[in-house]
Amino acid sequence: MRSVSFEQSSVGNAARGGLPAWCYDSDEVMALENELVFRRNWLLVGHVSQIPEPGDFMTLDVADERALVVRGRDGQVRAFHNLCRHRGSRVVAEASGNCGAVITCPFHGWSYGLDGRLRGVPFAKSFGQLDHASHGLKPLGQEIWHGMVFVRFKGEGPSIAETLAPIEAAVAPYRLEEMQPLENRWRMAFEANWKATVDVDNEGYHVPVAHPGLNDLYGHSYFDEMLENRIPKAMGSFGDRRHKLWSVRHYAKLLPEATHLPESHRQAWIYYGVFPGAVLTFYPDSCGFYQFLPLGTRRSVMQGCGFGLPDPRREMRAARYLNRRINNAAGKEDIQLIKWSWEGMRSSAFDGFVLSDLESGVRAYHDRLREVLPVLNLAEAPPQGTLAQRNQELRDAA
Numbered sequence: 001m002r003s004v005s006f007e008q009s010s011v012g013n014a015a016r017g018g019l020p021a022w023c024y025d026s027d028e029v030m031a032l033e034n035e036l037v038f039r040r041n042w043l044l045v046g047h048v049s050q051i052p053e054p055g056d057f058m059t060l061d062v063a064d065e066r067a068l069v070v071r072g073r074d075g076q077v078r079a080f081h082n083l084c085r086h087r088g089s090r091v092v093a094e095a096s097g098n099c100g101a102v103i104t105c106p107f108h109g110w111s112y113g114l115d116g117r118l119r120g121v122p123f124a125k126s127f128g129q130l131d132h133a134s135h136g137l138k139p140l141g142q143e144i145w146h147g148m149v150f151v152r153f154k155g156e157g158p159s160i161a162e163t164l165a166p167i168e169a170a171v172a173p174y175r176l177e178e179m180q181p182l183e184n185r186w187r188m189a190f191e192a193n194w195k196a197t198v199d200v201d202n203e204g205y206h207v208p209v210a211h212p213g214l215n216d217l218y219g220h221s222y223f224d225e226m227l228e229n230r231i232p233k234a235m236g237s238f239g240d241r242r243h244k245l246w247s248v249r250h251y252a253k254l255l256p257e258a259t260h261l262p263e264s265h266r267q268a269w270i271y272y273g274v275f276p277g278a279v280l281t282f283y284p285d286s287c288g289f290y291q292f293l294p295l296g297t298r299r300s301v302m303q304g305c306g307f308g309l310p311d312p313r314r315e316m317r318a319a320r321y322l323n324r325r326i327n328n329a330a331g332k333e334d335i336q337l338i339k340w341s342w343e344g345m346r347s348s349a350f351d352g353f354v355l356s357d358l359e360s361g362v363r364a365y366h367d368r369l370r371e372v373l374p375v376l377n378l379a380e381a382p383p384q385g386t387l388a389q390r391n392q393e394l395r396d397a398a
């Protein structure tokens with residue numbers, strides 16, 4: 001059963017409209033979102049198992065910021081700005097890899113220890129009296145939750161552990177912190193404003209029509225709900241009915257019993273949203289994440305990775321392969337829907353959303369954005385060049 005129905009609705013028509021179309025195509029909104037949303041919330045970079053050895057690193061680029069997460073010689077995982085203190089180059093060029101015993105900037109060769117300290121400067125005397133101690137890599141707010149590495153570029157507020165406390169007990173049996181990568185981080189970039197990407201992911205109303213694989217897997221059992229701390233949860237279960245599609249049928253049949261999980265979770269796919277754009281996924285055979293991030297006003301990326309407990313059984317390997325196959329199809333289907341929806345917002349015929357109670361996750365998400373960006377309540381865009389100031393006035397007046 002779904003958790004809400006039209007009969008229970010207390011939402012007036014005015015609240016069904018969603019964010020105005022203009023804000024899905026505005027460089028000024030994007031600049032404010034970068035500053036107030038992406039720089040000031042915890043963002044997921046990956047899992048500690050992706051950087052097991054000293055010198056292993058992974059990165060995250062977003063909101064004109066660049067994060068570098070690297071494992072030190074002492075085994076510690078640390079986060080820095082991926083920003084050379086000489087002239088601002090990246091200090092690691094690749095998205096992930098191993099930098100050896102030192103991080104050497106590809107521009108002029110300044111080198112840093114894995115703990116961020118400035119170690120070497122070519123032709124150091126040419127800088128006069130350069131203070132090495134104050135020119136190390138700049139550290140970044142970092143928190144590791146069940147092996148998942150989060151960073152925050154600016155601001156304060158609850159830790160990720162405090163934020164995710166409502167799901168702590170449900171997540172613990174999966175032993176996410178012990179898991180190993182099942183794949184390399186995947187990444188798909190496409191044309192759309194980032195909010196249009198998260199909109200599609202924040203409701204399950206589209207699942208029966210748009211995702212044949214997911215619908216065949218969990219059908220009417222799927223439901224969305226909002227947990228404490230405004231954590232969106234979606235859950236669907238399977239195994240109690242005949243599945244039609246080859247991949248789904250074999251997944252349900254081959255999946256070994258997940259005896260480390262409570263019975264209610266042994267045949268369930270569960271998703272928890274982490275504002276602003278990440279989703280943690282919990283399956284009986286594996287866990288993972290995916291996230292939507294802006295690459296600009298009109299371009300976004302969807303990226304993620306899967307993790308599992310070491311398990312050499314053939315049937316587990318097959319189940320994980322089929323899980324990935326079902327999820328890959330759903331991801332491609334979502335990207336198509338995102339594009340169509342976002343294109344539609346720019347049409348002269350677009351009159352705004354009409355959100356059902358089954359899309360309450362979208363409304364909750366918009367409400368959250370409106371809290372920091374009250375300018376998104378305006379039906380029309382403010383005159384060019386005034387948006388940041390107008391937003392501040394609205395915040396001050398609230």
Ligand code: FES
Nearest residue numbers: 084086087105108
């Ligand atoms: S910018 Fe890094 S060494 Fe010059």
Ligand SMILES: [Fe+2]
Nearest residue numbers: 200201211334
């Ligand atoms: Fe979807």
